[in-house]
Each structure stands twice: as structure tokens, then as C-alpha cells.
Amino acid sequence: MTAAAPAPLRLDPADQAWMKDPATRAVMDALEAARPGASRYVGGCIRNALLGKPVADVDIATRLLPEQVIEAARAAGLKPVPTGLRHGTISIISDGRPFEVTTLRRDVETDGRRALVAFTQDWNEDARRRDFRLNALYADRNGTIFDPTGGLADLDPCRFVFVGSAENRIREDYLRTLRLFRFEAWYGAGAPDREGVEAAARLKQGLHALSAERVWSELKKLLAAPDPGPAIAVMAEHGILSEILGVNGNLRILGGIINQDISAGLEPDPLLRFAALVGGGPERIRIMAAKLKMSNAESQRLQGAVDPSLCGEVEAAFTDMAAAERAIMSLGARAFEDQVRLSAAGDVAPPPRDWTLLAKFAREWQQPDFPVSGGDLILLGYEPGPMLGDAMDALKAHWIAERFEPTREELIARLKH
CATH class of the missing domain: 3.30.460.10 (Beta Polymerase, domain 2)
Incomplete structure (x- = not known):
């Protein structure tokens, strides 16, 4: 039967x-x-x-x-x-x-x-x-x-295997290399398919045939996965990451940011993860932003995250809340929080103050209104132009350094003297 x-x-x-x-x-x-x-x-x-x-x-x-x-x-x-x-x-x-x-x-x-x-x-x-x-x-x-x-x-276990020949599928559309790692990051379990990874490595130069917009879109989707670390590590190991970015990436700091997201129950932030991965300062970010044709908002956010002008204040913020206020006032709450998280992710030893407290402080901080206006300076005899702007900047810097305590009258009196 x-x-x-x-x-x-x-x-x-x-x-x-x-x-x-x-x-x-x-x-x-x-x-x-x-x-x-x-x-x-x-x-x-x-x-x-x-x-x-x-x-x-x-x-x-x-x-x-x-x-x-x-x-x-x-x-x-x-x-x-x-x-x-x-x-x-x-x-x-x-x-x-x-x-x-x-x-x-x-x-x-x-x-x-x-x-x-x-x-x-x-x-x-x-x-x-x-x-x-x-x-x-x-x-x-x-x-x-x-x-x-x-x-x-x-x-x-879930893994992504190309239909037929992996090499043929990638040659048909080189974006499939990035889709392989994106799907592995989101859904994969265990090691990715060896044939697919090896074919992606052999054909990595084909990624240059893709538009920058398509590459950046796929990278953001990949970095938005709950834990893209293992997939990114395989890309780095096989030279695929450096083919796209020109650098092999800082996997340690990226891992730190991912661990922060997981431990604090935060939604993955692809831009912050990208800043952690590529490392470097504003110049590298400007090059990356132009290469990947990021939006102006994305580029500005990333440059704020790596702005070195107040690194000392950000580091000091882990022990001094006055420094935190000064940094937030100068950088903006978003950039300050990004820098705090990147700094904590890069530390080998735990920072003196939990980064989550500083991040919460940044999100809840209300910026006080600067009490002096340009009109006040004009009444004092300043002509509209660069000198007035410089005077306002210097006065505001003093006000921030004094934790926003000087009154309008005290600031104007300082300017008179």
C-alpha cells in the first residue's frame, strides 16, 4: 500500500x-x-x-x-x-x-x-x-x-540562500549583496550561507555600479535591525564594508551603541549607529555624506554627533551637570545626547555617571531664553553687522558659562564695561 x-x-x-x-x-x-x-x-x-x-x-x-x-x-x-x-x-x-x-x-x-x-x-x-x-x-x-x-x-535555522547560483544572482543586481546582509541582520540565525558570502566578496567591486542613494537606503535598513553587529562583522571581514565606505569600521563602538539600545530598550537609531561605525570627525562625515548623497538633515545630524569643539565639556558632563548644560546649550540637545552615547560606547571602563541619565537630561532639558537682543546692543551704539554679532556671541558664551544666571541688566552692564 x-x-x-x-x-x-x-x-x-x-x-x-x-x-x-x-x-x-x-x-x-x-x-x-x-x-x-x-x-x-x-x-x-x-x-x-x-x-x-x-x-x-x-x-x-x-x-x-x-x-x-x-x-x-x-x-x-x-x-x-x-x-x-x-x-x-x-x-x-x-x-x-x-x-x-x-x-x-x-x-x-x-x-x-x-x-x-x-x-x-x-x-x-x-x-x-x-x-x-x-x-x-x-x-x-x-x-x-x-x-x-x-x-x-x-x-x-533561518538563513538566506540565493536562488540557483549566488554569483549569477549578484551579477544580475549588485544590490543583492547588501540585501543578503540586511536580511541576515533582520532575520538570520547562525552563520550566513557560505556560498552567498563568498560570491558577495568576489563581486564586491560591482557595488560601485549602484547609485549612492540605493546603497545608503540599504545601509540604513541594515543598521535599523535589532542587532546588525554580526552581519556588519562578516561584511568587514570580507572587505565589503571598506569597498562601500572606504573604511572597515569601528565594530567595538558600534557594538557598544547596539548594546545600549538593547539594554535600555531603545529603538535602533541607524544614523547614530552609522556615526559609531565610521568613526572620525566632521571631515570624514562630510566625505561620507557626499559619497552616499545623504540628505542635509542627515549630514548635519551626523556632523553634530562628531563635532569635536566641545569634547571636553561632553566628557566633563559625566561628573559635572554644569558642563552638561553648557554643552547642550552650545551643541543642542540632539548632538549632546549623540556625543554622550558615543563616548560611553567607546569607554573601556564604565563612565562615572550612567549615560542614560545624561540622555534623559538632554531630552527633558528646556533651553532658557537668552535675555539680550540685538536691539539692546543697537541702543548701546553698535551698528548692525559683524561687530554686533561678535559681541552677541561673546555675551552669550559668558551667559552659558555662568549657567544662564546673569540677568539682562547684568549682561548689558558687562557689555558697557
């Missing part, structure tokens, strides 16, 4: 909030009405559901052509947006949220950055063009899992 084949793995829609969400069901209903059985959930939503992780984005793969997806959405009263029409992707807006619906496809030509695709009706062809086996999982609306590439074998 032949043994019965094992039942296919299945996600129970009743247990998956994202599957029973009315917005999701409305999209799938529209696609099913156009062609029953032609559409499946795919990628990260299936991966995260199987790993017990939150599902943020729901992507759908379909045998419907893009024009048919648009027609199906409109027929159901939903809004289609051709966000990636050339590559077969239509975003369907349901309950104000986008659901990416992409026609099954295969790569015709790739150049390491973008691909020319052709549409197909073959689920296996669509799976073979994806990056990792865990991202090539599909599920129908009833939750039955389809695994064309063997991704289920990568669930326990």
Missing part, C-alpha cells in the same frame, strides 16, 4: 491578520474575479508569516497581464496606479494602502543594476529570477504554500 503524500504546508488565513484584513481581501477578490487561481501572495509577507514576524507589505504575483490587473481593479472599485508598468507592477490602492501586484516574469537581460523582463505564465520561471529562496515562496488565498526553489529548508 502506497503511503499518502504529506499535506502541503499551509498558512491558516484565520490566524493571519494581514490575510483576513478587508483591504487585502478586496484586492485578492478583484484579481480572482478576473481569473480564478491566477494570483498568489509572494515574498516577504509569506517569509515573515512563517517566521512569526510582523507583515508590513503584502505583495502579489499574478498570471494576469498589467492591463488586466488595471481592469480588474477598476471593476472592483479600487484604484490602480502603474508604479512599475514596464516591469509589470501595478499598485492597487485598497483602504488607502498600496498592494503591489506584479505579473509573472523572467529576466531577458540584466546589467547589474536593472533588468529587461518578459512576462510569463510559469510560476517556476518567476521564482528562478528572485534573489533568495526564502523570498521565492508563494501562497494562494487559502494559505497553501508553494515552494519552487526549496526555500522552506532555509527556515530553521
Whole structure:
């Protein structure tokens, strides 16, 4: 008697909030009405559901052509947006949220950055063009899992294995090197796939073919993982980090910041972690910011975190709250907190005062209003211009040094003398 084949793995829609969400069901209903059985959930939503992780984005793969997806959405009263029409992707807006619906496809030509695709009706062809086996999982609306590439074998322990040849997948899109380490940082358990890491190391120069914006976006996502330290360490060991940044990074200080986040229950801060990783002063940060095309706000935040002008005051703040106030007034609360955390993370011995107390002090500190205005100086005979500005700066520095205690009258009297 032949043994019965094992039942296919299945996600129970009743247990998956994202599957029973009315917005999701409305999209799938529209696609099913156009062609029953032609559409499946795919990628990260299936991966995260199987790993017990939150599902943020729901992507759908379909045998419907893009024009048919648009027609199906409109027929159901939903809004289609051709966000990636050339590559077969239509975003369907349901309950104000986008659901990416992409026609099954295969790569015709790739150049390491973008691909020319052709549409197909073959689920296996669509799976073979994806990056990792865990991202090539599909599920129908009833939750039955389809695994064309063997991704289920990568669930326990969780690791990210390229579909087919790791080298071929990376040559198709060099961003997959960074995606490998980003996924490992977020979900991986144990050592990453050796073949994938070795291929990434051999092809690391291909990262220069990517736009700076794409690289910076992936780095931020990687650094936002709860503990990206092990993944970053592998990147450093294989020269991938230095290929991107020009430096191999300070893993000790990065580890200190990560430990602070974990011990204090803080949300990961990718910018502060980046400052810890790259080290150096404002000039290095300016070079990094230009190289990665950071926003002005990001660049300014990072430069404040490494501004050396008040290093002494920041160090003194661990024993002297007056120094803390002076540093906050000069640097700003955000930069002061960043510098306190970086200083504590770099100390071999515990600092004299717990960094969490100084960070809390910075967040709660209310800056007093400087009691003297430019108009006061003009009444004293100063002409608007550089001399007035210099006088104001000197007066303010004195006021900060005296812990904001001098009154308006005392400051003006000092200026008169």
C-alpha cells in the first residue's frame, strides 16, 4: 500500500491578520474575479508569516497581464496606479494602502543594476529570477504554500540562500549583496550561507555600479535591525564594508551603541549607529555624506554627533551637570545626547555617571531664553553687522558659562564695561 503524500504546508488565513484584513481581501477578490487561481501572495509577507514576524507589505504575483490587473481593479472599485508598468507592477490602492501586484516574469537581460523582463505564465520561471529562496515562496488565498526553489529548508535555522547560483544572482543586481546582509541582520540565525558570502566578496567591486542613494537606503535598513553587529562583522571581514565606505569600521563602538539600545530598550537609531561605525570627525562625515548623497538633515545630524569643539565639556558632563548644560546649550540637545552615547560606547571602563541619565537630561532639558537682543546692543551704539554679532556671541558664551544666571541688566552692564 502506497503511503499518502504529506499535506502541503499551509498558512491558516484565520490566524493571519494581514490575510483576513478587508483591504487585502478586496484586492485578492478583484484579481480572482478576473481569473480564478491566477494570483498568489509572494515574498516577504509569506517569509515573515512563517517566521512569526510582523507583515508590513503584502505583495502579489499574478498570471494576469498589467492591463488586466488595471481592469480588474477598476471593476472592483479600487484604484490602480502603474508604479512599475514596464516591469509589470501595478499598485492597487485598497483602504488607502498600496498592494503591489506584479505579473509573472523572467529576466531577458540584466546589467547589474536593472533588468529587461518578459512576462510569463510559469510560476517556476518567476521564482528562478528572485534573489533568495526564502523570498521565492508563494501562497494562494487559502494559505497553501508553494515552494519552487526549496526555500522552506532555509527556515530553521533561518538563513538566506540565493536562488540557483549566488554569483549569477549578484551579477544580475549588485544590490543583492547588501540585501543578503540586511536580511541576515533582520532575520538570520547562525552563520550566513557560505556560498552567498563568498560570491558577495568576489563581486564586491560591482557595488560601485549602484547609485549612492540605493546603497545608503540599504545601509540604513541594515543598521535599523535589532542587532546588525554580526552581519556588519562578516561584511568587514570580507572587505565589503571598506569597498562601500572606504573604511572597515569601528565594530567595538558600534557594538557598544547596539548594546545600549538593547539594554535600555531603545529603538535602533541607524544614523547614530552609522556615526559609531565610521568613526572620525566632521571631515570624514562630510566625505561620507557626499559619497552616499545623504540628505542635509542627515549630514548635519551626523556632523553634530562628531563635532569635536566641545569634547571636553561632553566628557566633563559625566561628573559635572554644569558642563552638561553648557554643552547642550552650545551643541543642542540632539548632538549632546549623540556625543554622550558615543563616548560611553567607546569607554573601556564604565563612565562615572550612567549615560542614560545624561540622555534623559538632554531630552527633558528646556533651553532658557537668552535675555539680550540685538536691539539692546543697537541702543548701546553698535551698528548692525559683524561687530554686533561678535559681541552677541561673546555675551552669550559668558551667559552659558555662568549657567544662564546673569540677568539682562547684568549682561548689558558687562557689555558697557
